[in-house]
Amino acid sequence: MVTRVPHRSLRPRRRLRLLLASGAAALALAAGSVVPGNPLAPDPAEARADGKTTLTVAVAQSVDSLSPFLAQRLVSTSIHRLMYDYLTNYDAKDNKAIPGLATAWEPSADKLTWTYTIRSDSTWSDGRQATAEDAAWTFNTMMTDEGAATSNGSFVGNFEEVTAPSKDKLVIKLKEPQATMTALDVPIVPKHIWEKAGDFSKFNNDKDFPIVGNGPFILTDYKVDSYVKLKANKDFWRGSPKFDELVFRYYKDQDAAVAALRKGEVSFVAGSPSLTPAQSASLENAPDIKVNDAPGRRFFALAVNPGARTKDGQKFGDGHPALLDQKVRHALFMAVDRKTIIDKVFQGHAVEGEGYIPPRFGDYFWKPSDGQKLAHDPAKASALLDEAGYRKNSAGKRVGKDGKPLDFRILCHATDPNDKAIGKYLQEWWGDQGIGLKVDCLDNVSDPWYAGEYDLAFDGWSVNPDPDFVLSIHTCAALPAKAKETAATDNFICDKRYDELYKKQLAEYDPAKRADLVKQLESRLYDTGYMNVMAYPNAVEAYRTDHIASITTMPSAAGNIYGQDGYWSWWSAVPAAGASSSGSSDSGSSSTGVLVGIGIAVVVLAGGGLLFAMRRRSTAEDRE
Numbered sequence: 001m002v003t004r005v006p007h008r009s010l011r012p013r014r015r016l017r018l019l020l021a022s023g024a025a026a027l028a029l030a031a032g033s034v035v036p037g038n039p040l041a042p043d044p045a046e047a048r049a050d051g052k053t054t055l056t057v058a059v060a061q062s063v064d065s066l067s068p069f070l071a072q073r074l075v076s077t078s079i080h081r082l083m084y085d086y087l088t089n090y091d092a093k094d095n096k097a098i099p100g101l102a103t104a105w106e107p108s109a110d111k112l113t114w115t116y117t118i119r120s121d122s123t124w125s126d127g128r129q130a131t132a133e134d135a136a137w138t139f140n141t142m143m144t145d146e147g148a149a150t151s152n153g154s155f156v157g158n159f160e161e162v163t164a165p166s167k168d169k170l171v172i173k174l175k176e177p178q179a180t181m182t183a184l185d186v187p188i189v190p191k192h193i194w195e196k197a198g199d200f201s202k203f204n205n206d207k208d209f210p211i212v213g214n215g216p217f218i219l220t221d222y223k224v225d226s227y228v229k230l231k232a233n234k235d236f237w238r239g240s241p242k243f244d245e246l247v248f249r250y251y252k253d254q255d256a257a258v259a260a261l262r263k264g265e266v267s268f269v270a271g272s273p274s275l276t277p278a279q280s281a282s283l284e285n286a287p288d289i290k291v292n293d294a295p296g297r298r299f300f301a302l303a304v305n306p307g308a309r310t311k312d313g314q315k316f317g318d319g320h321p322a323l324l325d326q327k328v329r330h331a332l333f334m335a336v337d338r339k340t341i342i343d344k345v346f347q348g349h350a351v352e353g354e355g356y357i358p359p360r361f362g363d364y365f366w367k368p369s370d371g372q373k374l375a376h377d378p379a380k381a382s383a384l385l386d387e388a389g390y391r392k393n394s395a396g397k398r399v400g401k402d403g404k405p406l407d408f409r410i411l412c413h414a415t416d417p418n419d420k421a422i423g424k425y426l427q428e429w430w431g432d433q434g435i436g437l438k439v440d441c442l443d444n445v446s447d448p449w450y451a452g453e454y455d456l457a458f459d460g461w462s463v464n465p466d467p468d469f470v471l472s473i474h475t476c477a478a479l480p481a482k483a484k485e486t487a488a489t490d491n492f493i494c495d496k497r498y499d500e501l502y503k504k505q506l507a508e509y510d511p512a513k514r515a516d517l518v519k520q521l522e523s524r525l526y527d528t529g530y531m532n533v534m535a536y537p538n539a540v541e542a543y544r545t546d547h548i549a550s551i552t553t554m555p556s557a558a559g560n561i562y563g564q565d566g567y568w569s570w571w572s573a574v575p576a577a578g579a580s581s582s583g584s585s586d587s588g589s590s591s592t593g594v595l596v597g598i599g600i601a602v603v604v605l606a607g608g609g610l611l612f613a614m615r616r617r618s619t620a621e622d623r624e
Contacts (some may be wrong), residue, residue, distance in 0.1 A: 147201030308452025317452020
């Protein structure tokens, strides 16, 4: 799933290659890359009197909903990956589709009917078996209930019929070919629990605990803007997590979260969604702390409100009318110095932004041509504003033909230091153009966002291996049915040419041809000027090596820990105190592993597999 922060997880959403269940899957992430700590170090914060171990994760984002039908924020969709199984999962090494709740899948000759074999060893935490009927009910509910389609409706919009002819067979019939059939990032929920939910647009799944699920962890407790508690699912078919309990603790102040890590009050901190350069630098040489700095799956962007509207064309909100002019949008972006943002704000912990899909996903990465690029050019930006009818007056202020000054508002996440820092630069750069800017830093940006009460916004998504979801949120179909309601749309974008390209890429099974169509989509989105990607931030996060002995990144060679396209990190994490005696087990990924220690790397090959100097545990997206 994805997630809105609109720094979200894209859902989340996602992949194309078939991989049937086989003995090869047994190596799983047990052969995945890990970042080990000191297995002999004491574990004062995590070792409890009852002998159970707790892994506490500090997060700077609050949960928007515990309902997988409604959640969009990265923290929420990440938690749902722990609570519920999906039909398929992603290999931590190379993002290939691997078995999840489904052990195998096969399309018909015309690829309009897909049959999934549902495993027999997955049970709900209340003891009932998870079956194809649960999956069919989940998809059918999304197909027939607008509320249930809020977050992931794009996955089922092309479904004709979904049936469960037996406990172990799920059959999905399509209206047209759909390339995401091995990338359906939809949590499968238990029918016998959720059929009692009532109004899916309002049911947040946050009253009765423990919450029934079949993932690696079971959610046992939740307090709004405070914490989420989960316990290890000892009956999880892929193997039980090594930590007995997992806690996500919310910190409004990111510096406070870092301080808690130093004190040993938490085991891991990811930031909002990453640590600042100053925070990561302060932790580099701190005792018993490891900083993970690797290419991320997110982008950081400027988004424009093109005029909020519903699917039937009803306008609402108060977006500035000047932003309906493409010349104004392009001028704003050409006044932005991305290199300064990379050097001064991210201090090198990011790559300069270009297309919509981060370079981590090489098949879909796109960059504008030299003639197309909206490069930093203040003089050209000024000329475009003049052409659009916004000229400077004697005081150097841009005014329209009506004499009103050109002033904008930008939504800023109060918990994200990058938003605030870049906001100051924008005030300077746009101020040089004679444009005023108010930076509205709020704890909750979702309400004004959905209400269309903003001009611009700092935007970002965690992109999944299959880009369909983050592309779908800019289609006309993602617009809200009613004004100011929660919807899948990102910025109320609705462009006919974009929709035509989106439909073509969704129906294209040939990977190379589909990749080309995705790049055409990115080009169209870039040219319209509604979204401008400024940076691809690294995943900069840290954890205590005296709490966590080893943990899997994604990609396993060099990737993120928090907000993965799967549950590998938290499921694979080994408590420091017991790491030396931990056993390994089936992990479901075909990853090749590298064990990175303090200044050394050890790879031991044996019989075609990988054995590690420290015996590993059962190892291990956003959308999403």
